[in-house]
Amino acid sequence: ETRFTSPSHVIPCLDDGHVGSSHQSRQSSVLRQSLRPIILKFEELTYSIKSQTEKGSYLFGSQEPKPNRLILNGVSGIVKPGELLAMLGPSGSGKTTLVTALAGRLNGKLTGTVSYNGEPFTSSVKRKTGFVTQDDVLYPHLTVMETLTYTALLRLPKELTRKEKIEQAETVVSDLGLTRCCSSVIGGGLIRGISGGERKRVSIGQEMLVNPSLLLLDEPTSGLDSTTAARIVATLRSLARGGRTVVTTIHQPSSRLYRMFDKVLVLSEGSPIYSGDSGRVMEYFGSIGFQPGSSFVNPADFVLDLANGIVSDTKQYDQVEINGKLERLEEQNSVKQSLILSYKKNLYPTLKEEVCRTFPHDQTVVTRSRAKSSTTNRWPTSWWMQFSVLLKRGLKERSHESFSGLRIFMVMSVSLLSGLLWWHSRVSHIQDQVGLLFFFSIFWGFFPLFNAIFTFPQERP
Structure with a gap:
């Protein structure tokens, strides 16, 4: 049995009772207490939805129920503090469903186990988790600074004064490189505002205000240019190096983005075909007989082609372009099944052994966190504070309509x-x-x- 030790590249989290001169203010000490490392483990996750029956089938007396559509099929993995896990896969492979399940927001029946430091999802874990959706949910008529300030007033603990909460919002603005646009409005469909990359960083900043131990993101680079996407992923990597567990889905990363990932999970129609270190992807697929067409190929493009069942770089694309349809569909399905079987045979036993032997924390830390569960379950602010902040934010957002x-x-x-x-x-x-x-x-x-x-x-x- 082996216990988990923090990697050398991770900044260690300060103990709750540690008091040192390195703390610049009481503000930083309170925020440090909320950062406790979380080991995320998920085993054999399976999720399916009911297929809708066509309306016309009832008219002809055919009422045979359609089989359920399998969205996730036996997905397992482990992410430790200080690591950045990227989920890759074609559209419809189940990436968004998986990250939503890990965030505890998936409706329906999910089979399998998801544990956070060996415990199920609770309200205490939810307050330590940050979740950034694919679509930015922001108020278009508020500025960047106003958006983060209202979030700080709502979500930061009551031990901090109003001035300290505003200072924390200013710190997040500086860390995410939003100083230049801090006084600009967010914008939306009918009003011009900040760019898409800046809007995504504001969404990340809202979650970073509470100093989450686990950060989950759904397509944070969608619709962004390569430079802005690289800046977003570099920000996520620096957050992971601070002792956080970061999980993100990504659609089509460049080779520069791919090198920033610590671990990669590749999905094909809801089933995993690879899970492990990002640097060993090409070596693994080469060992089972899948080689790229050229030596200068983006590993992300190569694994996405394999997830679609495409082995060659040019032959099948030319065939689709000439014939106008996919004639080798059966061959692609056989490639996918071969990759799934190879994963279960070669990678899954090692992954399962790693999941079973990893312990979340030292027993004293676990005991102390359970003893403080009564304090972590409290709301960070009072009811009156929440009402007043929400009222001010609502009046500020609606002032353009009312006046x-x-x-x-x-x-x-x-x-x-x-x-x-x-x-x-x-x-x-x-x-x-x-x-x-x-x-x-x-x-x-x-x-x-x-x-x-x-x-x-x-x-x-």
Whole structure:
């Protein structure tokens, strides 16, 4: 039995009771306490969904249920603190489903086990986990600094003062290289703002504010140029070197990005075909008889071709272009099955042995973390603090709608018209006055209500 020891390239996390002169302020000491290494292990994960039956089949009396569609099939792996794991695979291979399952956000029945330091997913683990979705969920009319400041006020612990929380947001802005655009609005579909890479870094910064021990990202480089993508992955690698466990899905990395990964998990139609060190990918596939067409090839492109069942670099692409369809579909399926069987025979036994023999922490650390479970389950801020911050953020975001020139003109016009109708009205015309009061109540009741109706769907998580 072997216990886990931190790699030499990982910055060790400070002990909870450690007090030293290296801490610049009470702010940094409080944030250091929230960073506890997490070993992520997942074994034999299988996930399937029900296939929808065609509506026309019921008309002809055919009610045979379709087989379930298998999204994940026996996926296993382990990620230790200080490591950056990249999940590769073609579109529809199950990468997003897997990272969503590891984040504890997957609906439906998931078979297999996912453990965090040997324990299941709990609310305490959730507060130590950062999850960045593929689509950036940001308020378009807030600036970069306002977005991170409101997040800091909501999610940082109550032991920090307001000034210290704002300083932490400024530190994240500086670390992620967002100083130049900190006063620019985020932007969206109808308003111009910061670039896509800067928007992605803001999403990462929101999760980095709470100093997560486990960081999960879904397609952080999608839609970005190679230079911006390399900057994002370099940021993730530096975060991993700080003692965090980082897992990301990536669609088509360049060779420069691939060299930054510590581990690689390759999926083909939900089944793994490789799991291990990124530097041994070419050696492994060469040992089972799959060689690239040229010596100067991107390892990521090579494994993605294999995940699609394509062995040669040019022959099958030319055939598709000439014939207009894929005539070697059976051969591609046989290549995929061969790769899956080779994984189960050569890689899975070693991986399973590593998963079983790795222990998360020293027993004293585990005992201490369990003793402090009552403190970690508390909310970081009070109910009143959350309400006030959310109210200020909502007013700031909606101010462009509530105080627009068109809206002010409409309200003033209705007020002026109503005042003229009420002016010099006689007491004998009581019915007209009652009708005007009814109009006032309906207008001022439904006018703000329509704004709120369209707000709720946008605020849903």
